[in-house]
Amino acid sequence: MALIHRVDPTANPGEIIPGLPDLPAVDVTGWGMPPKHALSTDLSKPVPVIAAAVAAARARDWRPAADLLNRSYGDWAMRAAAVHALGAAAADDGTWLEAWRTATGDDRHTAVVDAHGLFWLAWKLRGNKPDEYTSPQQQDAFHQTVLRSEAAALHATKLAPEDPTPWCTLITMARARSYDQNTFGSLWNELQARDPLHRAGHDFAMMYLAPESPGSHESLFAFAERAAAASPSLAFLIVQAAYAAEDYDEKIWRDARVNRALDVMLHRLVTPSGGVDASSDRRWAAYGLVSADRGAQAVPLFAQLGTDASGRPWEDFGDNAIDVFDSYRRRACVATGNR
Structure with a gap:
C-alpha cells in the first residue's frame, strides 16, 4: 500500500492489486x-504569529519577522519553526530579506534566515523529481546553492554562538552535502550542546540517518x-x-x-x-x-x-x-x- 502511494499517491490500490481496499x-x-x-500546504499557518510574519514578508514587509525573532530569541522551538517558514518565503522572493539586512545590517536574525532560505532555494532549483529526471544543470545549481547555504549557516553560528538554529540548518543539509559520520557527529554535538532536545534537529537528523536502500532500519x-x-x-x-x-x-x-x-x-x-x-x-x-x-x-x-x-x-x-x-x-x- 505504501509503495503504491509513493509511486502514484492518487491511485486506487484496489484497482491495481486484487484484495486491497478501495x-x-x-x-x-x-x-x-x-x-x-x-x-x-502553507507550513506557516499552524502557528498564527509565524503565519502573520510570513504573510507580511511575502508582502515585502520585514518588520513583523524581525519583531518575532527578536521577541522569541531563546525559545528555540519557536525560532526553529519561524526560521523554517521564513526561509521558505525568502526562497520564493528574497526582496524583503535584503531590505531587512539593509536596514539593520548583518545580524543574528537575518543571517540565520538567509542560511535556511538558501537551502530552500537549492531544492526549488533542483525540483523534487528523482535523479534520473533531474538535469545536470539542476543538479549543479542545487549543489552550488547548498554550498552557499552551508557557508551562510557557519557565518550565522559566529553571530550567535549560543543559538542552536544555524546548527540545525547544517544538520538539515547533511544528506545533501554527503557528510561522513565524523562530520555529522561534530555538527550534532554542537547542536546538542545548545539544546539536547531540539525537535527540528532530531527530525532532520533522522533524514540523514535513514538507509538509502533496503536494509536494516x-x-x-x-x-x-x-x-x-x-x-x-x-x-x-x-x-x-x-x-x-x-x-x-x-x-x-x-x-x-x-x-x-x-x-x-x-x-x-x-x-x-x-x-x-x-x-x-x-x-x-x-x-x-x-x-x-x-x-x-x-x-x-x-x-x-x-x-x-x-x-x-x-x-x-x-x-x-x-x-x-x-x-x-x-x-x-x-x-x-x-x-
Missing part, C-alpha cells in the same frame, strides 16, 4: 473536517528510541522511523515500539493546544494511526488539523501532498464504522 468514498465534513478544496530506531526515552516530546521520531521502513517491512506498523509511541503521542495530544510543534505531532500521529489500523483514533487529530495539510509526512509526496492527506483522513473516517 480508497473510501466518504464525506469528511461529517466528521468536522473541511472539504478537500479548502486544504493548504534498526540503527534508525535506536536513535529514535534514545531520543524518545529522553523526552516524550520526541516520541514522534519512532513513528517517523516506521514511516522510513514501511516500504521494506510490511509488518512495521504492528511493531510494539511503534504502537507504544503512538500511545504516548495521543496522551500528549489530549489537549487541543500543545505548543508550536503540536501540528507536527498531529500529522505524524494521524499518519501512524491510520497505517497501524487504528484509524478511528486519528479522526479527532484530522479534525484539529483542519485545513493544514502542510509538513511531513505529507510534503514528502510533493505536488500530491493534499491528495495523500485527504486519502488518509478518509480512511480514518471509514475506520469509525460510520459513513
Whole structure:
C-alpha cells in the first residue's frame, strides 16, 4: 500500500492489486473536517504569529519577522519553526530579506534566515523529481546553492554562538552535502550542546540517518528510541522511523515500539493546544494511526488539523501532498464504522 502511494499517491490500490481496499468514498465534513478544496500546504499557518510574519514578508514587509525573532530569541522551538517558514518565503522572493539586512545590517536574525532560505532555494532549483529526471544543470545549481547555504549557516553560528538554529540548518543539509559520520557527529554535538532536545534537529537528523536502500532500519530506531526515552516530546521520531521502513517491512506498523509511541503521542495530544510543534505531532500521529489500523483514533487529530495539510509526512509526496492527506483522513473516517 505504501509503495503504491509513493509511486502514484492518487491511485486506487484496489484497482491495481486484487484484495486491497478501495480508497473510501466518504464525506469528511461529517466528521468536522473541511472539504478537500479548502486544504493548504502553507507550513506557516499552524502557528498564527509565524503565519502573520510570513504573510507580511511575502508582502515585502520585514518588520513583523524581525519583531518575532527578536521577541522569541531563546525559545528555540519557536525560532526553529519561524526560521523554517521564513526561509521558505525568502526562497520564493528574497526582496524583503535584503531590505531587512539593509536596514539593520548583518545580524543574528537575518543571517540565520538567509542560511535556511538558501537551502530552500537549492531544492526549488533542483525540483523534487528523482535523479534520473533531474538535469545536470539542476543538479549543479542545487549543489552550488547548498554550498552557499552551508557557508551562510557557519557565518550565522559566529553571530550567535549560543543559538542552536544555524546548527540545525547544517544538520538539515547533511544528506545533501554527503557528510561522513565524523562530520555529522561534530555538527550534532554542537547542536546538542545548545539544546539536547531540539525537535527540528532530531527530525532532520533522522533524514540523514535513514538507509538509502533496503536494509536494516534498526540503527534508525535506536536513535529514535534514545531520543524518545529522553523526552516524550520526541516520541514522534519512532513513528517517523516506521514511516522510513514501511516500504521494506510490511509488518512495521504492528511493531510494539511503534504502537507504544503512538500511545504516548495521543496522551500528549489530549489537549487541543500543545505548543508550536503540536501540528507536527498531529500529522505524524494521524499518519501512524491510520497505517497501524487504528484509524478511528486519528479522526479527532484530522479534525484539529483542519485545513493544514502542510509538513511531513505529507510534503514528502510533493505536488500530491493534499491528495495523500485527504486519502488518509478518509480512511480514518471509514475506520469509525460510520459513513
